[in-house]
Amino acid sequence: MSDKQYISSYCRISKNQVHVNGNISFESDKNKSFPEFIKEVYKHLGMSYPKFYKMDHLSKLGLVATEFLLDYEKKPDLSGPGTGIVLANSVSSLDTDIAYQKTISKKEEYFPSPAVFVYTLPNIVMGEICIKHHIQGESIFFVNKDFDPSLMHFYVNDLFQRKDLNSILLGWVDYLDNDYLSLFCLVKKNPSTEKDCSEKINFTVHDLEKLF
Numbered sequence: 001m002s003d004k005q006y007i008s009s010y011c012r013i014s015k016n017q018v019h020v021n022g023n024i025s026f027e028s029d030k031n032k033s034f035p036e037f038i039k040e041v042y043k044h045l046g047m048s049y050p051k052f053y054k055m056d057h058l059s060k061l062g063l064v065a066t067e068f069l070l071d072y073e074k075k076p077d078l079s080g081p082g083t084g085i086v087l088a089n090s091v092s093s094l095d096t097d098i099a100y101q102k103t104i105s106k107k108e109e110y111f112p113s114p115a116v117f118v119y120t121l122p123n124i125v126m127g128e129i130c131i132k133h134h135i136q137g138e139s140i141f142f143v144n145k146d147f148d149p150s151l152m153h154f155y156v157n158d159l160f161q162r163k164d165l166n167s168i169l170l171g172w173v174d175y176l177d178n179d180y181l182s183l184f185c186l187v188k189k190n191p192s193t194e195k196d197c198s199e200k201i202n203f204t205v206h207d208l209e210k211l212f
Contacts, residue, residue: 005203010185011068056096056119059128062173065184079134082166088142089174092122149208
């Protein structure tokens with residue numbers, strides 16, 4: 001199946017830089033904190049999505065990575081059941097879990113926040129992406145110590161075989177205490193009628209290893 005799918009674009013966000021298909025699309029002062037950086041990215045993208053400011057760091061990171069991909073793809077319509085999402089990270093929602101724990105750890109300062117609690121599951125980032133882009137296809141979030149190209153390759157191919165999908169948003173999105181890495185790619189079917197593209201990357205385990 002791998003010769004029938006390809007990676008049409010990919011986005012890497014780390015160290016206050018955004019790379020799309022290997023080229024820098026945005027960068028900020030490396031000394032700035034993640035909240036400062038991600039706010040600059042939001043403004044750079046020209047997004048008008050007030051809910052963004054209420055999200056946890058993990059969701060913001062995943063959402064802007066998706067936006068950069070879709071901008072590069074000239075804003076394709078991913079709505080409906082034809083698009084799936086497969087994401088993974090190494091720390092789950094630990095950053096938000098720690099923040100929430102601080103609100104309940106002392107009886108005298110007990111102030112549990114529903115707004116924080118909402119983000120104590122790692123798959124919420126997928127939900128935020130799906131809500132914004134009206135994606136209704138199958139989704140799954142893996143938590144592993146490291147990115148597993150073989151697992152991701154198998155699962156994405158399996159979804160293309162079993163489900164009627166046209167594209168899958170595949171990615172790694174990790175955040176803990178201002179240390180972060182996001183690498184998203186858009187995997188598509190490769191119909192025989194589509195013209196080849198010099199930037200096209202075959203969807204193979206080897207190519208995933210090189211990207212990630």
